Structure formats: structure tokens, C-alpha cells
Amino acid sequence: xxxxxxxxxxxxxxxxxxxxxxxxxxxDLGFVRSLTADDGRITVHLRLPTSFCxxxxxxxxxxxxxxxxSALPGAREVTVxxxxxxxxxxxxxxxxxxxxxxxxxxxxAERDLEELRDVFRRKAHTAxxxxxxxxxxxxxxxxxxxxxxxxxxxxxPNTAATRALLRRRAALxxxxxxxxxxxVDDEGRPVPPGEIPLRLRFxxxxxxxxxxxxxxxxxxxxxxxxxxxxxxxxxxxxxxxPVAAAEDGPASEEKTTRTRNAGQIV
Amino acid sequence: MYRKDxxxxxxxxxxxxxxxARPENQRNIHGKQFIDCFYDYHRNLSPESELWPYEDYxxxxxxxxMKDLFVDGHVDHAIFQPARLGAFYRTGFGQTExxxxxxxxxxxxLTYNHCFDPRFEEAGLRQLRxxxxxxxxxxxxxxxxxxxxxxxxxxxxxxWTYRYLEACRELGIRNIHIHKGPTIRPLDRDAFDVAxxxxxxxxxxxxxxxxxxxxxxxxxxxxxxxxxxxxxxxGLAVAIPFIHTRPRxxxxxxxxxxxxxxxxxxxxxxxxxxxTPKWLVERFVDFRxxxxxxxxxxxxxxxxxxxxxxxxxxxMYGIEVPTEGRLSESAVA
Numbered sequence: 001x002x003x004x005x006x007x008x009x010x011x012x013x014x015x016x017x018x019x020x021x022x023x024x025x026x027x028d029l030g031f032v033r034s035l036t037a038d039d040g041r042i043t044v045h046l047r048l049p050t051s052f053c054x055x056x057x058x059x060x061x062x063x064x065x066x067x068x069x070s071a072l073p074g075a076r077e078v079t080v081x082x083x084x085x086x087x088x089x090x091x092x093x094x095x096x097x098x099x100x101x102x103x104x105x106x107x108x109a110e111r112d113l114e115e116l117r118d119v120f121r122r123k124a125h126t127a128x129x130x131x132x133x134x135x136x137x138x139x140x141x142x143x144x145x146x147x148x149x150x151x152x153x154x155x156x157p158n159t160a161a162t163r164a165l166l167r168r169r170a171a172l173x174x175x176x177x178x179x180x181x182x183x184v185d186d187e188g189r190p191v192p193p194g195e196i197p198l199r200l201r202f203x204x205x206x207x208x209x210x211x212x213x214x215x216x217x218x219x220x221x222x223x224x225x226x227x228x229x230x231x232x233x234x235x236x237x238x239x240x241x242p243v244a245a246a247e248d249g250p251a252s253e254e255k256t257t258r259t260r261n262a263g264q265i266v
Numbered sequence: 267m268y269r270k271d272x273x274x275x276x277x278x279x280x281x282x283x284x285x286x287a288r289p290e291n292q293r294n295i296h297g298k299q300f301i302d303c304f305y306d307y308h309r310n311l312s313p314e315s316e317l318w319p320y321e322d323y324x325x326x327x328x329x330x331x332m333k334d335l336f337v338d339g340h341v342d343h344a345i346f347q348p349a350r351l352g353a354f355y356r357t358g359f360g361q362t363e364x365x366x367x368x369x370x371x372x373x374x375x376l377t378y379n380h381c382f383d384p385r386f387e388e389a390g391l392r393q394l395r396x397x398x399x400x401x402x403x404x405x406x407x408x409x410x411x412x413x414x415x416x417x418x419x420x421x422x423x424x425x426w427t428y429r430y431l432e433a434c435r436e437l438g439i440r441n442i443h444i445h446k447g448p449t450i451r452p453l454d455r456d457a458f459d460v461a462x463x464x465x466x467x468x469x470x471x472x473x474x475x476x477x478x479x480x481x482x483x484x485x486x487x488x489x490x491x492x493x494x495x496x497x498x499x500x501g502l503a504v505a506i507p508f509i510h511t512r513p514r515x516x517x518x519x520x521x522x523x524x525x526x527x528x529x530x531x532x533x534x535x536x537x538x539x540x541x542t543p544k545w546l547v548e549r550f551v552d553f554r555x556x557x558x559x560x561x562x563x564x565x566x567x568x569x570x571x572x573x574x575x576x577x578x579x580x581x582m583y584g585i586e587v588p589t590e591g592r593l594s595e596s597a598v599a
Contacts, residue, residue: 052299054456056453220310
């Protein structure tokens with residue numbers, strides 16, 4: 001495969017790697033510092049907002065990146081390196097040896113990171129559900145909160161917020177049929193009418209928390225690596241929020257019109 | 267006492283530090299990484315006029331602390347919440363002797379809280395008893411992501427932590443400040459999860475549990491447990507500087523806290539020297555929920571601001587508030 005083709009494929013593969021906490025691709029967040037692809041050899045450097053970002057999430061993103069790149073047909077040799085982290089040595093050694101989570105962290109690892117992933121898939125779903133349903137409440141002033149239990153997925157308009165909700169439901173293994181109720185708990189069960197206002201209220205705090213962290217992490221990354229600003233894309237769900245959090249500093253407006261260049265693609 | 271528009275605000279800064287992160291005190295690369303991380307927080311969230319040079323940030327000393335808090339910063343009383351970080355810094359990060367000496371030099375202005383680490387087991391328990399007597403401890407600060415040997419964290423519901431909390435109860439240490447960090451054992455779990463605080467708060471209903479930076483980055487989990495546990499409180503460290511860079515986000519944080527916890531369980535903290543209190547106090551007194559968000563969050567009242575800025579922490583620590591700083595009967599009603 002041509003270097004440019006492989007580079008583009010690698011870039012697309014990295015677009016599928018998510019930061020589970022922030023529910024966004026690592027590419028949009030600016031976490032990909034550089035990407036080189038040459039003669040089947042792919043090398044990616046990752047960077048994070050602080051050297052004290054949680055090592056379990058750091059490992060997840062780096063190992064997911066390695067898996068996604070290794071699956072490319074033209075990839076013969078894949079190297080993923082996490083830069084400037086307190087566990088860089090440990091994680092990079094584990095990645096190079098394909099040691100897995102337990103092989104990398106030894107006695108600090110008990111089983112695996114699947115439960116951790118699940119916790120954040122549930123949070124991502126809760127936030128997406130709140131965005132979609134709050135938007136619906138705004139659009140239909142006559143609709144009482146308590147009646148949201150009657151709303152099915154087919155009632156939601158075909159918007160980015162709805163599509164995002166469907167993706168999160170699929171990721172969690174919840175139903176995506178037009179007749180499925182839109183407001184459900186983590187297991188896909190409908191919420192009793194009396195509990196709806198509290199449940200929605202809690203879902204809002206989840207959404208605020210995830211969005212707030214995503215903005216803070218973007219900002220910290222730019223503080224730590226000023227050149228990362230050019231690689232960051234605006235958080236896509238901002239436009240879906242009822243009260244837009246559009247205050248990410250003067251850079252955010254520029255960014256929407258700027259072409260991203262995820263590190264150098266050689 | 268901070269005065270604005272005819273109102274008096276008694277200010278308690280419930281989370282300050284006197285640290286030494288200079289290269290000669292750094293034990294290894296992690297000492298540098300840690301203070302650099304703090305410095306990026308400082309640079310990212312401070313107004314430009316409040317930025318410190320990196321050299322000042324590494325170590326500022328007691329004199330500068332007194333000036334920043336009490337001369338310039340409107341603070342009436344401040345509480346040391348030291349992090350030991352013995353794996354990163356030779357004499358620790360928080361400077362115990364210097365901070366305690368300062369506390370004795372300025373009685374009535376400073377409270378010294380110390381830290382413990384349950385992984386020191388029996389020896390640490392003996393030390394806690396000595397520390398309680400020496401420092402007259404009313405509170406402790408726990409950093410659950412502290413590294414110790416090959417362990418990089420502990421939880422509040424670990425059996426040894428419970429023994430320490432029992433000792434706190436016996437020693438009259440009522441206020442347990444918890445600061446969650448990025449590591450935990452096992453790493454399978456979310457290190458910022460506050461489920462262990464929930465358990466401890468249920469089992470030690472006579473102790474106050476102040477979760478620093480109000481559970482951020484897990485505001486929602488924190489609010490959920492705090493709703494159920496009346497002895498769980500929110501410290502505003504790290505949350506309050508968003509008032510400058512992201513006032514709408516700050517409105518959401520404070521709005522959520524007021525909704526879930528109410529106005530009596532939120533404490534102001536600058537997290538000095540991460541940030542300086544002057545601008546935080548001034549901005550918070552002036553703060554209003556943006557008009558287009560008042561459907562979601564009611565406007566903050568003067569009484570709420572007074573409680574958050576000082577009266578809540580003063581009540582928790584038994585700090586006397588001058589008459590003019592107290593709430594008038596009408597404000598309470």
C-alpha cells in the first residue's frame with residue numbers, strides 16, 4: 001500500500017478509537033501527536049492533557065489504537081507510544097510486548113477493564129438520552145416531563161442528537177427499534193412515571209459532567225501542547241445541548257473553520 | 267471580612283497548601299510531572315493578571331502565603347489541607363513544620379489539618395494519635411491516590427481506613443477531607459469513583475466527609491451520594507476557578523450542587539496556591555447565573571453566597587464569626 005494511502009487508512013482507524021471518559025474520538029480531542037506510515041510500518045505518538053491522567057484510561061486508548069491499526073490490511077508493524085505520562089515507560093513496554101492489561105500492570109490489575117468501559121458506556125448513553133429528550137421538551141412546550149415515558153425512539157426527530165443516542169444504545173446493547181421507549185435505565189427498562197423528573201435531573205448532571213470534563217481536557221491539552229489546538233475539533237455534541245456551552249475561549253470559533261491536521265501524516 | 271454593596275462576607279478558605287516542589291525536593295521525575303500538572307491547571311484557569319511565574323509556583327513560603335490570603339485575598343480564616351506525596355518529594359509536598367509554625371504564629375487565622383495513610387497500619391495509627399495531640403487536629407486530608415511502595419492508592423472502605431476513621435472519631439477529628447486522584451487498586455476500577463465515600467459516610471454518621479473539588483471529574487456520582495448522605499459536603503477547590511474561563515459551566519456546577527446538596531453543605535476553597543483567593547472571592551460575590559439559564563437554575567442569593575464563602579466551613583470547624591459577618595434573621599428566613 002502507498003504510504004499516503006496507509007496514512008489515510010491509519011488516520012481513519014484512529015477516528016474509531018474513543019476516550020471512554022469523554023465519549024469522543026482521540027483524534028478530535030487532539031490526543032494523536034503524530035502519525036507516520038511508511039512501507040507497512042505505522043508509528044503513532046499519543047499525548048494527553050496531563051501526565052497524571054488516569055493510567056487505566058491512558059492504557060485503554062493506547063491499546064485500542066494499536067488494535068485498530070494492527071487490523072489494517074497494509075500494516076506490517078505497528079508502534080504506539082504514549083508520550084509524557086507518569087506511566088509512559090510501563091505502558092509503552094506493555095504495548096510493545098502485546099502484554100495486555102494484566103501483563104502491563106501486573107499486581108495492580110485484577111481482571112480486566114471491561115467493567116470500567118461499561119460504566120462509561122452507560123454514562124455516555126445517559127448523557128445522549130438527556131440531550132435528545134431535553135431537546136424534545138424544548139421543541140414541544142406542551143409535553144410534560146412526566147409524559148416522557150410514552151415517548152418512543154420513532155417520535156424523536158432525525159437530528160444529530162437522536163443519531164448519537166441510537167449509537168450509544170447500540171453500543172450498550174439496548175434496543176434501537178422505533179417502537180422502543182426513549183427514556184430507559186442502564187438496562188433498557190422503562191422508568192416509572194413518578195421517577196421520571198428525578199431520573200432526567202440526574203441524567204442532566206451526567207451530561208454536564210461529561211461535557212465539562214471534555215472542555216477542560218481540551219483546554220489543558222492546549223495549555224500543555226500549544227500546537228495541539230490545530231488538531232482539535234469542536235465537541236460535536238455541543239450543538240445538541242439545550243443551553244449551548246459555547247464558551248471554550250476564543251479558539252473555538254476559529255477551530256470550526258480550520259482544517260484539522262492530525263500531526264504529520266507522512 | 268470582604269465588603270461589597272453593603273454586605274459583609276466572612277471568608278473561610280477551606281483548602282490551602284504550603285508546598286515545596288523545587289527541584290532539590292523532587293525525588294524523581296514524578297515530582298516534576300506533578301507540579302507541572304498543577305501549573306498547567308493554574309495557567310489554564312487563571313485570569314492573565316493572576317498568573318505566577320513558574321519559579322514562584324515551585325515554592326512561595328509562609329510570608330507570601332500570609333499576604334496572598336489575608337492581606338490581598340480577603341480571607342479571614344484558612345485551613346491547611348496537606349498532601350504528603352512522599353513518593354515524589356523528599357520532605358513531602360505539603361510542608362508540615364513550616365505550615366504548623368505559621369499556624370501557631372497566627373492563632374485564629376489558620377487551622378492545620380494533617381494527613382494520614384492507612385497503609386502504614388499500626389505504626390500510622392500511633393502516629394495519628396501523636397499528630398492529633400501535637401497539632402490539635404479537627405480534620406484530616408486524605409489523598410487516596412497517594413503512591414506508597416508498589417501500591418498507588420487505597421479506598422475509604424478498606425478495613426485499615428476504617429480503623430483510622432474509628433481513631434478519628436475517638437480523637438475528636440470530625441472532618442475528613444477526601445481528595446480523589448487518578449490511581450487506585452485495582453486499576454480495573456474508576457479511581458474517581460466515590461462509592462467508598464458513600465459507604466464510609468453511612469458507617470460514620472458522626473464524621474463529616476468533605477469531598478474536594480466536589481467530586482470532579484465525577485460531579486454526578488458525587489451529587490448522587492451526597493443527596494443520600496447528610497454528612498457529605500462539597501469542597502469547591504478546582505470547581506470555582508471555572509467562574510473565569512467558563513462561567514456558564516460554573517453556573518451549571520454550582521446550580522447542580524445547590525439542587526442536590528443545598529446551600530449548607532458547600533465550602534469555598536481556593537486550593538491555594540493552585541489559585542489565589544482574591545479574584546475568586548470577588549468574582550463569586552459578583553457572580554450571577556446567566557439570564558438565559560435561570561429557567562434551569564435559580565439565581566444565587568446573598569445568604570447562599572455568605573454560607574458558601576465562609577459560614578458553612580466556620581460552622582464545621584467551630585470558627586467564631588464576628589457579628590457583622592453572620593446572617594441576619596431576615597437573610598436566614
